Amino acid sequence: MRPSAFLLVALLALAAPLAHAQSAATSDPREFTEAARRVYADSLKEARVLLAEKKYSEAITVLDRLSAERPREPQARFLRGVALSDSGKSTEAILVFQALLGEYPELPEPRNNIAVLYAQKGEYALARDQLEAAIAAAPDYTIAYENLGDLYARMAAIQYEKVLARDARNRTAPVKLKLVRDALAPAAAPAAAAAPATPAVSVPPAPPVTTAPAAAPGAPASVTEAPAAAAAAPR
Numbered sequence: 001m002r003p004s005a006f007l008l009v010a011l012l013a014l015a016a017p018l019a020h021a022q023s024a025a026t027s028d029p030r031e032f033t034e035a036a037r038r039v040y041a042d043s044l045k046e047a048r049v050l051l052a053e054k055k056y057s058e059a060i061t062v063l064d065r066l067s068a069e070r071p072r073e074p075q076a077r078f079l080r081g082v083a084l085s086d087s088g089k090s091t092e093a094i095l096v097f098q099a100l101l102g103e104y105p106e107l108p109e110p111r112n113n114i115a116v117l118y119a120q121k122g123e124y125a126l127a128r129d130q131l132e133a134a135i136a137a138a139p140d141y142t143i144a145y146e147n148l149g150d151l152y153a154r155m156a157a158i159q160y161e162k163v164l165a166r167d168a169r170n171r172t173a174p175v176k177l178k179l180v181r182d183a184l185a186p187a188a189a190p191a192a193a194a195a196p197a198t199p200a201v202s203v204p205p206a207p208p209v210t211t212a213p214a215a216a217p218g219a220p221a222s223v224t225e226a227p228a229a230a231a232a233a234p235r
Helices: 016-022 034-052 056-069 074-086 090-103 108-120 124-137 142-166 173-184
Strands: none
Touching (some): 034 056, 034 074, 056 074, 074 090, 074 108, 090 108, 108 124, 142 173
């Protein structure tokens, strides 16, 4: 899916259901002054820059500080999960996203990123369940639909490869496998780069991790860095 494309390169465009995450119930009881809000927003920006530069430890340090200041703010915690997943600590990242879902089950982004991490481990059934739950929580969250389609295509490719491993003379499976692999290939990749008609049994490369959706509720889904801010979050 897509920082990493499937992710089915990432877990993380919020639809109407996300409005619940912006209610007063999710805001930190300690209200910040406008100046403090700007400082907080600048710190989030700093963390994103560090992530882009692959300075994961420094980013996590910043995000941990922000989470300590505002423990109920989901953005910093979500970005911490992204930092962990991008640095290869998938198990820890899954725990972070699961903890976030424990408080905000309506957020689709953590489920999407969990699905990406499961898919990278080859745990496709678990990935499918998370994507379906993300769609149920936010029916307009198109990243999850696309990732689910990629996941089913990947699962189909595996089955066609099994056919060829057992029956090299099969004439229909190679055609179907090529169609699926073409669909999973990066859009910019030339058609000539497609896998041969009778490839060895292998799992298609894992899709990238999608990080997060649109900045405002109801907006079309798009790949961004974190879920929409809670009510008290800086703008």
